[in-house]
Amino acid sequence: xxxxxxxxxxxxxxxxxxxxxxxxxxxxxxxxxxxxxxxxxxxxxxxxxxxxxxxxxxxxxxxxxxxxxxxxxxxxxxxxxxxxxxxxxxxxxxxxxxxxxxxxxxxxxxxxxxxxxxxxxxxxxxxxxxxxxxxxxxxxxxxxxxxxxxxxxxxxxxxxxxxxxxxxxxxxxxxxxxxxxxxxxxxxxxxxxxxxxxxxxxxxxxxxxxxxxxxxxxxxxxxxxxxxxxxxxxxxxxxxxxxxxxxxxxxxxxxxxxxxxxxxxxxxxxxxxxxxxxxxxxxxxxxxxxxxxxxxxxxxxxxxxxxxxxxxxxxxxxxxxxxxxxxxxxxxxxxxxxxxxxxxxxxxxxxxxxxxxxxxxxxxxxxxxxxxxxxxxxxxxxxxxxxxxxxxxxxxxxxxxxxxxxxxxxxxxxxxxxxxxxxxxxxxxxxxxxxxxxxxxxxxxxxxxxxxxxxxxxxxxxxxxxxxxxxxxxxxxxxxxxxxxxxxxxxxxxxxxxxxxxxxxxxxxxxxxxxxxxxxxxxxxxxxxxxxxxxxxxxxxxxxxxxxxxxxxxxxxxxxxxxx
Amino acid sequence: xxxxxxxxxxxxxxxxxxxxxxxxxxxxxxxxxxxxxxxxxxxxxxxxxxxxxxxxxxxxxxxxxxxxxxxxxxxxxxxxxxxxxxxxxxxxxxxxxxxxxxxxxxxxxxxxxxxxxxxxxxxxxxxxxxxxxxxxxxxxxxxxxxxxxxxxxxxxxxxxxxxxxxxxxxxxxxxxxxxxxxxxxxxxxxxxxxxxxxxxxxxxxxxxxxxxxxxxxxxxxxxxxxxxxxxxxxxxxxxx
Numbered sequence: 055x056x057x058x059x060x061x062x063x064x065x066x067x068x069x070x071x072x073x074x075x076x077x078x079x080x081x082x083x084x085x086x087x088x089x090x091x092x093x094x095x096x097x098x099x100x101x102x103x104x105x106x107x108x109x110x111x112x113x114x115x116x117x118x119x120x121x122x123x124x125x126x127x128x129x130x131x132x133x134x135x136x137x138x139x140x141x142x143x144x145x146x147x148x149x150x151x152x153x154x155x156x157x158x159x160x161x162x163x164x165x166x167x168x169x170x171x172x173x174x175x176x177x178x179x180x181x182x183x184x185x186x187x188x189x190x191x192x193x194x195x196x197x198x199x200x201x202x203x204x205x206x207x208x209x210x211x212x213x214x215x216x217x218x219x220x221x222x223x224x225x226x227x228x229x230x231x232x233x234x235x236x237x238x239x240x241x242x243x244x245x246x247x248x249x250x251x252x253x254x255x256x257x258x259x260x261x262x263x264x265x266x267x268x269x270x271x272x273x274x275x276x277x278x279x280x281x282x283x284x285x286x287x288x289x290x291x292x293x294x295x296x297x298x299x300x301x302x303x304x305x306x307x308x309x310x311x312x313x314x315x316x317x318x319x320x321x322x323x324x325x326x327x328x329x330x331x332x333x334x335x336x337x338x339x340x341x342x343x344x345x346x347x348x349x350x351x352x353x354x355x356x357x358x359x360x361x362x363x364x365x366x367x368x369x370x371x372x373x374x375x376x377x378x379x380x381x382x383x384x385x386x387x388x389x390x391x392x393x394x395x396x397x398x399x400x401x402x403x404x405x406x407x408x409x410x411x412x413x414x415x416x417x418x419x420x421x422x423x424x425x426x427x428x429x430x431x432x433x434x435x436x437x438x439x440x441x442x443x444x445x446x447x448x449x450x451x452x453x454x455x456x457x458x459x460x461x462x463x464x465x466x467x468x469x470x471x472x473x474x475x476x477x478x479x480x481x482x483x484x485x486x487x488x489x490x491x492x493x494x495x496x497x498x499x500x501x502x503x504x505x506x507x508x509x510x511x512x513x514x515x516x517x518x519x520x521x522x523x524x525x526x527x528x529x530x531x532x533x534x535x536x537x538x539x540x541x542x543x544x545x546x547x548x549x550x551x552x553x554x555x556x557x558x559x560x561x562x563x564x565x566x567x568x569x570x571x572x573x574x575x576x577x578x579x580x581x582x583x584x585x586x587x588x589x590x591x592x593x594x595x596x597x598x599x600x601x602x603x604x605x606x607x608x609x610x611x612x613x614x615x616x617x618x
Numbered sequence: 619x620x621x622x623x624x625x626x627x628x629x630x631x632x633x634x635x636x637x638x639x640x641x642x643x644x645x646x647x648x649x650x651x652x653x654x655x656x657x658x659x660x661x662x663x664x665x666x667x668x669x670x671x672x673x674x675x676x677x678x679x680x681x682x683x684x685x686x687x688x689x690x691x692x693x694x695x696x697x698x699x700x701x702x703x704x705x706x707x708x709x710x711x712x713x714x715x716x717x718x719x720x721x722x723x724x725x726x727x728x729x730x731x732x733x734x735x736x737x738x739x740x741x742x743x744x745x746x747x748x749x750x751x752x753x754x755x756x757x758x759x760x761x762x763x764x765x766x767x768x769x770x771x772x773x774x775x776x777x778x779x780x781x782x783x784x785x786x787x788x789x790x791x792x793x794x795x796x797x798x799x800x801x802x803x804x805x806x807x808x809x810x811x812x813x814x815x816x817x818x819x820x821x822x823x824x825x826x827x828x829x830x831x832x833x834x835x836x837x838x839x840x841x842x843x844x845x846x847x848x849x850x851x852x853x854x855x856x857x858x
Contacts, residue, residue, distance in 0.1 A: 122678075151678040201682060201838035208850045223635055223850075226843070228681055269845065 075106045075193055076129040076153065077186065078121055079165070080114035080137050087171035091179045095135075098183055103190050118145040122152035131159035131193040133186060137166035139329040144227035157228035158199040158290030161189040167329040173340060181340065188302035188343075192295040203289035204228050205268055230290045231271045232256070232278065234264045238285035244520055245493035251280035253351075253380035274380055275348035279357075282494045282516045284442040291348055293357075293441040300361055301439050303343040316368035316427055317361050318342040321350040324374050324412045327419075337420040341367065341427060350374070350411075351382025355471050356441055358393045358407055359450035363436040363457070367427040368406045369393075375411030383411065388469035396451060396536070399465050400458040403428035444494040447471045448513035448541050455538055463538035470534035472541075473517020475510055475548070478529040482549040484508060484565035488521035488530060497521055498545075506553055506565045511545040512537070527571075556595035563595035635791070636783035638679060642840060643776035644671050645683050649833040650769035652690055653712075653723055656704040664690050682839045686832040704825060711817065711826055721816045725763035728809035739763060746801055747771055765813070768806055769833075772798060792851055799844040807841060810834050 077099055083090045096108040107129065111120045115137045132155045134146060139162075147157045163185050169178040207227045234248070242262035249257045249264065256270035257277060264286075277286040278293055287293075304315055320328050325346060331338040347353060350373030358369045373386045390409040398404040405428050410419055436453045440446055451472075455463055475497070484506045486499035496514035500507050522530040540546075553562040554569055569592045576583050590599050648667040654660045671687040678684055696704065711721050722728075725743060726736035743763045747753065752774055760767055775798045782791035814827075814834040821827040 148678060151681060151684065154684065157681060201835040201842075204681065204839075205842045206681065206839065206846050208846055223638070226679060226681075268842065 074129040075103070075131045075133060075190055076121075076124075076126045076155070077106055077108045077133045077135065077190070078114055078124070078126075079108070079110045079135040081110050081112040082115065082137050083135065083165055083170050086137055086166050088174045088178050090165060090170045090182055091175060094179055095182055095186065099186060099190075103187060106190060115141060118142055118149045121146070121149040124153075126153070128154040130154065130156060130198060131161075131196075133161045133163060133189045133193060135163050135165040135182070135186060137164075137170070139164045139167060139326055144225035147227055148225055156198045158204055158230055159193055159196055161193055163189050164329055164332075167332040168344065171333045172338075177340070184303060184306040184343070187306040188299045188345075191302035191306075192299040195295045195298045196290060196292060199228075199230070199289050200233075203231055203233050205231050230273045230288055231268050232266060232273065232275075232286055232288050234266065235285045235287070236263070238283045239264055240283050240285070240493035243493065244491045244524075245282065245518070247280045247282055247493070247516075247518060248277035248286045251276040253382065272380075273348055275352035276380070276382070278442075279352040279354045282444045282518070288348060291346075296345060296347065296357070297439045297441050299345055300366075301364065303345065304361075304365055313365055313367045314341055314427065315343055315366060316341050316370065317366045318344050318370040318372055318423075319347050319350065319353045319357070320344050320372045321374055321378075322346050322348055323379075324372065327412050327416065328372065331416060331420055331423070336424070337416075339424055342370065342423065349378070349380060349382055350386045351378070351380060353386065353389060354441070354447070355389050355393050355396075356446035356450060358389065359396065359454060360436060360439050360441060360446060362393075362397075362406055363450045363453040364439050365436075366406075368408060370408040370410055370423070372410040372412070375413030377413060385469075389471075392467050392469045392471075395465060395467055396454070396463075399463050400454055400460050402454065402458050444496070444516055445513040451536060451538065452541055461538055461542065463536060466533065466535040468534060470536060471516060472512065472534070472536050473515040473519070474512055474533050474535045474537060474540065475515060475521065476531045476533075477508065477548045478527075479549045481527050481529045481571075482508065482551075483527060483568040483571045484549060484551050485526065485568060487524045487526060491520040491524050493518065493520065497548075501553060501562075501565075503555075503562050504553060506551050507547045508549045509545050509547045512540045513544065554592070556598055557593045558598040559595060561595055634783070636780045639776050639780035639783055639791075641671065641680055641683065642843075643773045643780060645680065645686060645836055645840075646769045646773035646776060648686060648690060649829075649836065650766045650773060652829050652833070653764075653766045653769070655708055656701055658698075658701060661696060661701060661704075680836070680839070680843070682832070682835040686829075686836050689828050689832040707821070707825065711821055721813065721820050723765040723813065724761055725765075725768065725805055725809045726761070728812050743768070743805060746805070750775065750797060763805075765810075768801075772801065772806070775801070792848075795844055795847060795851075799841065799848060802837065802841045802844065806837055810837060 077096075079090075079092050079096070081092070084092055092110050096110060099106055099108055107126050109124045109126050111117070111124060114120055114134070118141075121132070121134075132150050132153070134141075141162060143162070146162070147160060150160050151157065165182050165185065168185060169182040172178075173181060205228070207229050208224055232248075239245075241259055241264045246259050249259050253274060253276060254270050254272050256267045256272070258265050258267070273288055273291075275288040275291060278284075278288050280286070284293070300317055303317060318328070325344075328338065328344060332344075350371050353371050358371070361369045371386055371390055373383060375383055378386075387409050390407055393407040394404040397406060405425070408422070408425075410422055412419060414422065436450070440449065451463070455461060473496075484499065484501075486508070489497045489499040489508065492498075494514040494516060496511050496516075498509050498511075500509065517532055517534050519532045522528075522532050549567075552566040554564055554566050555562050573588065573592060576588070644667055648664065648671060651660055651663045651667060656664075668687040668690040671683055672691075712723050713720075726739040729739045730736045740761065740763050744754075747762065750771070752771060754762055754767070758767075775794055779791050779794040779798070782788070782794060811834060814830045817827045817830045
């Protein structure tokens with residue numbers, strides 16, 4: 055049976071319109087396990103999700119080509135509700151392409167494992183609505199792939215195709231490639247956060263630009279999590295998409311039980327393990343709502359803390375453990391430990407943040423996942439989520455602290471994503487080198503005709519230490535710490551000083567501290583300097599000094615020379 | 619070039635290499651025709667090729683090819699009055715003006731640098747044509763590095779590749795695939811992005827900026843695809 059409708063559907067790709075999304079269900083879900091009420095879900099989706107059209111297709115899981123033959127009109131995105139996680143991705147992609155659907159805008163939702171098999175019909179139907187609404191929300195946040203953001207991939211399962219027996223090839227699949235938004239990227243000022251984060255060395259910094267070796271990119275998403283300016287993105291799984299999905303999972307289909315829902319960030323490599331656990335209700339408790347991510351290492355503290363502050367009952371990160379091909383096991387665990395430490399410091403339950411890995415084996419993993427959610431009242435600290443941007447972590451901590459009624463959190467942690475800077479005020483020359491290289495604008499130098507100030511916003515500091523590296527006086531200390539009072543205070547002046555005006559032309563030309571430092575250096579090194587030269591250096595700008603020198607050499611006199 | 623006989627899907631999404639090469643040839647020919655002066659015969663050729671590339675014939679195997687096909691059908695399947703408008707636009711964009719060429723569809727215009735090395739660029743293109751045994755017809759008035767000719771050259775290579783696969787000559791086919799890959803990287807993609815960007819500004823939302831964007835998407839994708847095929851066929855000696 056095909057169930058279709060097209061409520062007020064926007065033309066695909068029309069500017070400003072929400073994406074037109076086709077939702078396909080495998081009809082077998084009706085009979086699988088407790089069964090899903092697909093008609094009810096279809097009706098609900100069309101009523102609540104603007105711009106969607108729905109079809110229920112018999113045996114869809116075994117017949118990807120049925121999508122191409124369905125009577126639904128062309129769309130730009132698809133959500134597929136399938137019976138299991140064992141589907142033929144390339145064939146679905148191909149079939150969807152015939153409907154005009156972007157391969158990076160196809161969401162696969164395993165309704166069999168998470169709803170139909172382990173739950174009874176009503177409950178399963180209810181959970182399916184939430185999962186589908188989340189997939190739709192994520193899909194709507196992505197506008198489509200450009201040729202730079204996607205690359206073809208022939209599924210040969212690691213083998214080369216024999217050239218003797220050619221003539222057929224496996225289907226072409228498409229995978230995302232990380233992209234860098236040149237307008238936002240701070241590579242020119244020296245930022246290399248994505249390059250350092252990339253585990254496969256697909257990114258390199260060349261001439262103030264980040265270059266991507268497309269074939270090397272494995273779409274792990276580490277670059278987008280590390281980028282302090284949101285310039286790096288993994289198309290099809292951007293941070294904005296994950297945000298939308300998490301928000302919909304926590305607030306979709308009635309948000310009254312938000313704090314009884316827990317978000318489980320699952321590494322895509324081990325999705326099958328979780329699927330198999332989910333198929334048995336007592337092995338994966340129903341409160342866990344899975345969110346696929348490219349690698350557990352890409353889950354940042356900001357993502358965990360923001361999700362908690364938004365109201366999740368708990369947040370879990372499930373990685374591949376020692377088997378992680380990118381060696382992100384330790385980093386993932388550290389991020390979770392940091393968040394636990396934050397919760398503990400705020401007198402909130404640290405067990406609301408959990409780390410799991412598959413190396414424990416399915417039985418132990420299942421028992422860890424079954425540990426009950428903590429009771430707590432820290433929820434609803436944030437009304438929206440924002441995983442990207444340098445202030446995401448600080449914003450989440452401030453929101454959690456507000457809910458906890460605390461304002462005195464001070465914590466050092468080696469893996470803190472927040473940094474704090476101290477400067478020896480008396481030694482700072484206000485040269486501004488640190489502000490020039492700061493990728494997030496946490497450090498800012500501002501000058502007017504009279505004074506100069508170096509200010510710092512701890513909410514924006516990622517502790518990258520670029521400032522300390524370039525400081526010519528080596529007077530900047532970066533610590534990985536959180537101080538809630540400093541966060542709340544926002545931007546503060548670290549150093550202030552006067553600007554000296556040129557005696558001849560009256561233009562301001564250098565910070566007084568810088569001139570004092572020059573004099574001190576000349577004296578320290580014993581450089582023979584006449585009093586006149588010293589005075590010229592400290593009282594006149596470079597332009598006028600040039601004039602003065604020329605006048606003196608040529609035996610000229612005049613008002614300027616006299617004053618000099 | 620004749621369409622291979624075995625054009626149907628083989629098994630569960632598998633495809634014939636000859637079919638794939640044939641589709642690529644069709645897409646290149648479509649881009650080539652789309653950048654000729656849009657007289658009635660050209661518009662008809664564009665329409666025919668665009669339909670040939672549609673999903674009815676398996677065109678969906680190539681991502682971006684359908685976009686190209688839709689773009690061309692909707693924009694170039696036009697009546698006489700529309701064709702005249704397009705011709706005027708074609709001349710305004712690609713023809714000579716008092717200030718020189720507005721958006722020259724020529725590789726040499728984008729790769730000459732500041733020292734006027736157009737000749738070297740054109741010679742390099744012609745050399746690659748000659749190496750493949752392709753020579754320009756004397757009646758042809760377009761310069762060798764015109765986008766239409768570079769695309770047509772790619773179509774010729776892909777067509778030959780399709781025939782090689784169909785006749786089970788895998789050695790020739792893989793050699794041709796490598797030639798295509800080199801020509802794309804060395805010539806076409808060295809200037810097409812800049813040309814597409816110029817046209818986007820000069821023909822904001824217009825027919826030719828859309829066709830160029832769709833064409834660039836296809837060509838960029840095709841380089842990735844030919845690299846991927848080289849890997850899975852083991853012709854590049856490398857690994858994934």
